[in-house]
Every structure is written in structure tokens, then in C-alpha cells.
Amino acid sequence: MALDLHNSASKAASRPSSEPRESARQRLIVALDVPDARAASVLVDRLDDTCTWFKVGLELFVAAGPAVLEPILRRGYSVFLDLKLHDIPNTVAAAVRSAASLGAKMLTVHAGGGPVMLTAAQEAASAFTNGPQLLAVTVLTSMDEMQLKAVGAERSPAEQVALLARMGMDSGICGFVCSPQEVGALRSMTGPEGTLVIPGIRPAGGAVGDQKRIATPADALRSGASYLVVGRPITQAPDPAAAAEAILAEMAAVL
Numbered sequence: 280m281a282l283d284l285h286n287s288a289s290k291a292a293s294r295p296s297s298e299p300r301e302s303a304r305q306r307l308i309v310a311l312d313v314p315d316a317r318a319a320s321v322l323v324d325r326l327d328d329t330c331t332w333f334k335v336g337l338e339l340f341v342a343a344g345p346a347v348l349e350p351i352l353r354r355g356y357s358v359f360l361d362l363k364l365h366d367i368p369n370t371v372a373a374a375v376r377s378a379a380s381l382g383a384k385m386l387t388v389h390a391g392g393g394p395v396m397l398t399a400a401q402e403a404a405s406a407f408t409n410g411p412q413l414l415a416v417t418v419l420t421s422m423d424e425m426q427l428k429a430v431g432a433e434r435s436p437a438e439q440v441a442l443l444a445r446m447g448m449d450s451g452i453c454g455f456v457c458s459p460q461e462v463g464a465l466r467s468m469t470g471p472e473g474t475l476v477i478p479g480i481r482p483a484g485g486a487v488g489d490q491k492r493i494a495t496p497a498d499a500l501r502s503g504a505s506y507l508v509v510g511r512p513i514t515q516a517p518d519p520a521a522a523a524e525a526i527l528a529e530m531a532a533v534l
């Protein structure tokens with residue numbers, strides 16, 4: 280069922296503002312990287328009040344389908360649909376149209392798909408009044424210089440991110456996903472109106488896992504991030520709500 284909840288009261292809007300924790304809460308996106316809708320529902324329950332955004336990515340979307348967004352949206356959360364679309368322009372534009380009515384506020388495409396694909400995706404998204412904002416994923420935070428070389432990209436991650444972001448901007452896109460290490464440079468390129476969504480967030484001393492280009496929540500915000508995407512440091516913590524609160528406190532301290 281198509282949902283249009285953009286005009287309904289959001290979690291953020293329905294609560295009194297108590298800056299700066301409230302500001303932090305509105306900029307924290309928790310990645311629901313779980314295997315099924317039941318696990319997602321349990322996490323959303325446990326994290327209530329610690330964030331206003333959830334990210335639905337490939338693991339959950341492939342397992343549970345578009346219907347998994349519905350209960351999250353009904354509870355007033357904003358949804359970032361992270362499908363990282365990357366295909367020929369016609370196919371990506373069609374997928375953007377299919378995703379546009381699901382109620383998500385942000386949707387990812389891979390910048391590596393090239394300028395024609397990005398332009399087609401942006402044109403498809405722009406045709407929807409309440410469609411999602413497109414975010415172009417630049418260089419995955421799990422890639423370092425060696426892995427970039429392995430796929431034939433000779434530039435450093437920072438140079439490659441800048442090249443892809445420039446290409447995205449030329450295609451009409453003003454939202455990007457990059458690592459916290461490039462967010463400052465991208466902020467200079469986009470100015471204040473750019474939406475910079477930043478994964479690769481690791482509280483000091485926490486497990487890094489497969490991420491390569493990382494920084495702490497405070498450093499990412501200081502460098503100019505609009506939103507922080509956090510998965511395992513919260514979702515795999517023994518007490519996810521307490522882990523989220525600690526990240527909110529760190530964010531709030533620099534806001």
C-alpha cells in the first residue's frame with residue numbers, strides 16, 4: 280500500500296524541543312540492519328525516544344519487502360530507504376519511481392553509476408511532490424585506498440569522493456553519503472544547503488568491524504555532517520537505548 284505520511288506529524292515535531300539533545304535526536308539515524316520485520320519492531324520499541332530516523336537497508340528490505348516501512352512510518356519516524364541503486368539509467372529511474380511512493384524521506388543511489396544515471400534518477404525523484412530526497416553514495420566507508428586501486432580507481436578516497444560529489448551536483452543532486460573524513464571538504468563544496476549523511480561513525484574505543492574511514496560522532500558533526508548513520512554501535516550493544524543515549528550526549532555536547 281502506498282503511504283504519504285510526509286504531511287503527518289513527525290516524531291520530532293510532536294515533542295517539545297529541549298536543545299541540544301533534541302537537536303541531536305533529530306540528526307541521529309539508526310540503521311535497522313536486522314534480518315526480519317519482527318527484529319526491526321523490537322529494536323524500534325527499544326530505541327523509542329532516542330532518535331527520530333530509522334534507516335531501512337538491503338538486509339531488512341530484501342527480507343521483509345516494502346511493507347516493512349509502514350509500521351515505522353505510522354509510529355511517526357522518518358525513514359531513510361538505503362537501496363543504493365546502481366544500474367542502467369532506465370532501470371534506476373524506474374526503481375526510484377517505484378520507491379517514491381513508499382513514504383521514505385531519503386533514498387540512496389550509487390554515484391558510481393555515472394552522470395547519466397544520476398540525472399535520470401534525480402529527474403524521476405523530482406517528479407514526485409512528496410518523494411524522497413536522493414542521496415548519492417560516493418565512496419563506501421568500508422573502502423580504503425588499496426580497495427579503490429583494486430577496482431581501478433587510482434585517486435585517494437578523498438579525491439574520489441570529491442570527483443563523485445561534483446558529478447552528483449552537476450546532475451542536480453544535493454544530498455551525499457560520504458565518510459566522516461571527507462565531510463568537511465564536501466561541506467565546502469555544497470555549502471549549507473547540502474544534505475550530508477555520514478556513516479562510519481564509531482564512538483572512541485568501540486569496535487570498528489569492516490569500516491575503514493571512520494570518526495567519532497562529535498568529530499563528524501564538527502566537520503559539517505547533517506545526519507549521522509549509526510548501526511552496530513547501537514544495535515549490537517547489550518543495551519541499545521543506553522548506547523544511543525551515550526551517542527546523543529556526545530552529539531549534544533558539540534551542538
Ligand SMILES: O=C(O)c1cc(=O)[nH]c(=O)n1[C@@H]1O[C@H](COP(=O)(O)O)[C@@H](O)[C@H]1O
Nearest residue numbers: 310336361418419420456478508509510511
Ligand atoms: O549508504 C549508507 O548508509 C552507507 C554508506 C557507506 O558508505 N557506508 C555505510 O556503512 N553505509 C551504511 O551505514 C550503516 C553503518 O552501519 P554500522 O557500521 O553498523 O554503524 C550500514 O547500514 C551501511 O549499509
